Amino acid sequence: MPELPEVETTRRGIAPLVEGRTIERVIVREPRLRWPVPPGLGTELAGQQVKSLTRRAKYLLFGLERGTLLVHLGMSGNLRVLPADTPPRVHDHVDLVLDSGKCLRLNDPRRFGCLLWTADDPLAHPLLSSLAPEPLSAEFSAEYLARRMRGRSVAIKQLLMNARVVVGVGNIYASEALFHAGVRPTRAAGRLTRREIDALVAAVRRVLRAAIRAGGTTLRDYVNADGKPGYFRQKLYVYERSGQPCRICRTPIRHLAQGQRSSYFCPTCQR
């Protein structure tokens, strides 16, 4: 589900409601997430104030007085701030009960998400330590990408989704960015021209920024912190549009599978 824009939308939505609040207690209804919720989490978090809420890749980092809470939403997770007495629904796995009378509630049907705590520098955590640059940072430049693509035979779409090359770009925005750059998803990464790499870096940035502005993309079950869907779906050019006319040239959008993931492209606009 959530790629960078959806995680960032979630962060912006919940930050004003959690920053400065104290966690009174933690309710774990289902600890079996991608990694088990640590058994001592409640003891660790109770009484701690949330100092900051930041994002690294698709992880949310809750900076506490002591240590950091790491949350990943996996494919189907969402976080909402609700009145603490709201009856839990199916797949409401964890609540952080706040001193505001509200709770931060994690819902995740597929349980591919995770909720972990670390006492140390969160960026040194094994799950975060080898992550690539943020796509919206200056570090993600055409020079950088060109260097990382050189000699690689892997398809450009799969490389874009590799978190050791650039983070935050998932299945939707990889297809969309490649459309806007005019590059077919199947091209070998190492064969792109410098002009195409320039276009691709710009397209990744543009698509992610526009999606954040629209509150993310809701395909099925993504909702933001207010329980509302994102509106970027209406601005998708190729994703889940196979057979429909290209918004630029009317050629039917094509679908194919790459590494067990669906890709979409316009055979006319993308070369």
Add this chain to the structure above:
DNA sequence: ATGGGCACCTGGCTGC
């Protein structure tokens, strides 16, 4: 090092 495939899970849709 690189690339490919599988695994983890639930739910919704399709087609027989």
Add this chain to the structure above:
DNA sequence: TGCAGCCAGGTGCCCA
């Protein structure tokens, strides 16, 4: 109506 099969915003790990 029932059920099998397939697909879905991610990503760590194992193998060649």
